[in-house]
Amino acid sequence: MAEKPQPEIVTFPTTDNKTLGAAAYVADRKTEALLRDLLPKWGYGNAQIGRGGIRDAIRDYAKQAMPDVLIVDISGVSLPLSDLQELANICPPRVHVVVLGDRDNVGLYRDLIDIGVTDYLVKPVPSDLLYRAVARASGRLAARSAEPRTGKTVAVYGVRGGAGATTAVFNTGWLLANTFNRHVMLADLNLANGSLALEMGLEPASGLAELLTTPERIDNVVVDRATLEAEEKLKVLASEVELGRDESYDEAAVARLMTHLRSRYHFILQDIDRSRPAVAMSILKKADVRILVMDATLAAVRDCARLLRFLGEADESREVIIVLNRARSRGAGEVPMDRMTRFIGRPIDIVIPFEKKKLAVASLNGAPVVREKAAITDAYIRLAGMLVGQKEGAKRYRSGWFSFLRGR
Known part of the structure; x- marks a missing residue:
């Protein structure tokens, strides 16, 4: 009996002229x-x-x-x-x-x-x-799983100016990369006045502005060229366009960029530009997780309540995390916690304590304040832990892959 021939094995072509890894x-x-x-x-x-x-x-x-x-x-x-x-x-x-x-x-x-x-x-x-x-x-044949693994988009929004959203993006992203071993992209969507790169000690380039104003050019090569590398697992997209120069973009451009990044990173943290409310609200609607950073002023409490009503009407299935950042020492005008939660209609999830000296030193050094062991570090660990599915900080996470695989 003739020996049964082995199936022919063909050679895969390479992708983008590079050897596959x-x-x-x-x-x-x-x-x-x-x-x-x-x-x-x-x-x-x-x-x-x-x-x-x-x-x-x-x-x-x-x-x-x-x-x-x-x-x-x-x-x-x-x-x-x-x-x-x-x-x-x-x-x-x-x-x-x-x-x-x-x-x-x-x-x-x-x-x-x-x-x-x-x-x-x-x-x-x-x-x-x-x-x-x-x-x-390698993508040469259709996968058995109908739903691809994708990362989470996290929109971080300062309810009022100076509430500390950028600091929250930096420190939460650093913990996700270093404590939880996730691959993280930070995106500063304020092209004219964003301070994320400055706070991280990085030199912003024009790449993000080009991606958002010409979204049809988004691909691996262009995105990689625009990306700043803070660490092995922590990357940044940030631009600093000239004042007076019109670099407007729409929500469709952001959505296209996020779709591209979701296939490459566990988390994409967006530092939202408050000066463009229509685009900002659209980004908040579409994000997998929305983090609202507020201070304890009456105006912040009012605006947080308004945002919660807006987001509740938009999509109740997407998670909202409220962060109270005590960005200044307590004063006479601070709203008490019980009145705050009663007015917004739900508890505060995370309270970031006031650490003026530690924050100032970290900012001057372009370093995350969470590198130090302090109360502020514990608060940010709880916040990062919530993003990976933990409720009590940096314990071993056991259910993360399931949520990523289902496009969460």
């Missing part, structure tokens, strides 16, 4: 040899392939960028779903995960697909099945 952590020599033979033929010439398991992947990529495709082995792992969720916490939305294992279990397969794994293959892995799994992970 991949890494594999496998537990046995046979699978390692198979991957070393096949991945270069499929366009992954620089693939990192080695012996190990999912815990090794978590260790190696906790502090460094991940490739586009990650292959992990869960053979012998007692709690694979738990470990995969820990991996997901540090895995940007653009990364696709192929899982190998030694259990031919339909229930396990369905659980893994449900949480967004591209494919689950039982060893020994036939080359044609491996090819199709990697093809799905």
Whole structure:
């Protein structure tokens, strides 16, 4: 009897003339040899392939960028779903995960697909099945999951001028990147007078203004050129256009930019420009999470109540977080907390304590105030924790991947 021919394996074309990125952590020599033979033929010439398991992947990529495709082995792992969720916490939305294992279990397969794994293959892995799994992970074939993983957009809005929205964006974003190991983009949408880059000690460029005024040009190359790198997992988009120069943009341009960024970052924090109320309200409506930063003045309480009514009518399914920032020492004109919550109709979620000296020193140094151990740091950790689904600070997050996979 003639031997059955093996399925033809074609070579993947490269994307944007670049070699595709991949890494594999496998537990046995046979699978390692198979991957070393096949991945270069499929366009992954620089693939990192080695012996190990999912815990090794978590260790190696906790502090460094991940490739586009990650292959992990869960053979012998007692709690694979738990470990995969820990991996997901540090895995940007653009990364696709192929899982190998030694259990031919339909229930396990369905659980893994449900949480967004591209494919689950039982060893020994036939080359044609491996090819199709990697093809799905690289976008050459349609993924099994109907909903792609996307990051969250977080609109941060200062209810009154000087309430501290920019400081909240900087410090919350820094904690998400450094304490919670998420990939974070900060976007200062005030093109003329924004101070986010200044507060972070960065030199703003013209890139964000170009993206918002010519949104048809938005692609990976243009966005990367416009992006300022604060840290490995913390990026910034900020511009400082000349005074008197018209650099107006509309909500459609912001929406297009956010759609692009959601596939690359866990969180995109938007520092909203209050001087353009129509655009600002549209951004607030569409954001996955809305953070309203207020002080304790009567005017701020009134405006917060108005915003809550507006946002409640817009979409009650999107989360609203109210932050009371004590940006100045308490004075006679401060509204008491009980009257404040009664007037706006709900409790304050986070109270940022007054730390004048620490904030001043951090601002002069272009550093986040949350690097220091202080009451203000604890408050911002609670705020960042709420964004990743925790109610009590920087504990290990266990349900994050599910929300990202469902486009939250």
